[in-house]
Amino acid sequence: MHTTAIMTIRPVRADDVTDILALAAKTGSGLTTLPADETLLKARIDRSLRTWRGSADKAEQGYLFVLEDSVQQRVVGVSAIEVAVGLQEPWYNFRVGTLVHASRALNVYNAVPTLYLSNDHTGQSELCTLFLDPDYRQGTNGQLLIKARLMFMAAFRQRFGRRVVAEMRGFSDDAGYSPFWANLGQRFFSIDFAHADHLSISGNKAFIAELMPKHPLYVDLLAAEARDVIGVVHPQTEPAKATLESEGLRYQGYIDIFDGGPTLEAEIDDIRTLRESRVISVASVSSASVKDDETLPWLLLANDDYNDYRVVVAKARVSEAGAELEPRIAQALNLNCGQSARMATLFAREKTV
Structure with a gap:
């Protein structure tokens, strides 16, 4: 690797x-x-x-x-x-179901698990x-x-x-x-x-x-x-x-x-991921590395281009203005400044701005 x-x-x-x-x-x-x-x-x-x-x-x-x-x-x-x-x-x-076999006279009540096609x-x-x-x-x-x-x-x-x-x-x-x-x-x-x-x-x-x-x-x-x-x-x-x-x-x-x-x-x-994903703007492409910044969550980033779809996992600085992507991440997504990207945190309970 x-x-x-x-x-x-x-x-x-x-x-x-x-x-x-x-x-x-x-x-x-x-x-x-x-x-x-x-x-x-x-x-x-x-x-x-x-x-x-x-x-x-x-x-x-x-x-x-x-x-x-x-x-x-x-x-x-x-x-x-x-x-x-x-x-x-x-x-x-x-479908895993249940059939009940019961007899009041014998005081028997059995719930039997079954499989239905x-x-x-x-x-x-x-x-x-x-x-x-x-x-x-x-x-x-x-x-x-x-x-x-x-x-x-x-x-x-x-x-x-x-x-x-x-x-x-x-x-x-x-x-x-x-x-x-x-x-x-x-x-x-x-x-x-x-x-x-x-x-x-x-x-x-x-x-x-x-x-x-x-x-x-x-x-x-x-x-x-x-x-x-x-x-x-x-x-x-x-x-x-x-x-x-x-x-x-x-x-x-x-x-x-x-x-x-x-x-x-x-x-x-x-x-x-469907519920929490959102579209943001690519505010800038910066060579400043963020992958070792432990304060930033791992993100799913996608270009939302139907015919040339791309998704990566990366860290990015996100503000109200949009996302700051490393050049190699922007290149992998075929995105430039001013274009839109879809973003979601990779793991539940993590937060971005």
Whole structure:
């Protein structure tokens, strides 16, 4: 790692496919939206490019962002937004519910947890496809990768739904074994976890509706190892879950049908970064370094340029007149004095003027 690198979020480009393919090879099992398959990745990139060009129907619109190391000139992370899930093909999950079995004569009252196949999130916007190269999991890189999407949604609020969801990667071990899938999904589909993942990300989701039972599934009939991971995230996903929870997203009782990972959700206008971000003027570009000034908060700074979008994390002096940016930060954002930038504190509870 080079300490002088500027880590910048930008829209994906067609020539990023090689770097993204290398990232996908590092994800392990369970990250279904980033397959190590060049054909599928090219299709995903093309769909994103058509979304930015305005030539994609709402049902297929999705934005794919990359995190680029300015020194290495290499993509080291990805994150994405789906505009409206479930409009083109069903978007399934399980709703964790309760059935009551009671007998007054026997003085028995049992509240039994159940799983219902659901399409309740149809039409909502989704935060997805989050992955950061393990070599870059330090500093503010993870926070930037997650929250840059929220800055984009704040700038272009009209393009997204009223509610936002985020499916968290469920628990699996180092060998890729998913206790939830092994004790539930595999019983109905008779295929392994990796094969089911591949079918799902390839757009072949009809098998879910065809094979998954429509009646409630009793959680207590699952093996203990499966019950114990309902709503539990993969260890590598814990930081992302904590970050989204700090933004106001919460688990509301929906889980992934493959690995049992929790779905977090919130009203879009209640999300902290969207609610608190504001547009300021670039008052000056100064060579005076501020990165070591402990009195200044870390900021998310974005240029709000739809087609050439940029977000960085940096410190900046902010006054009523606007922000004073270092030259390398202004350059990374493609901003000059007098232009506007969007600003939000990187962490909750920090303040600017």
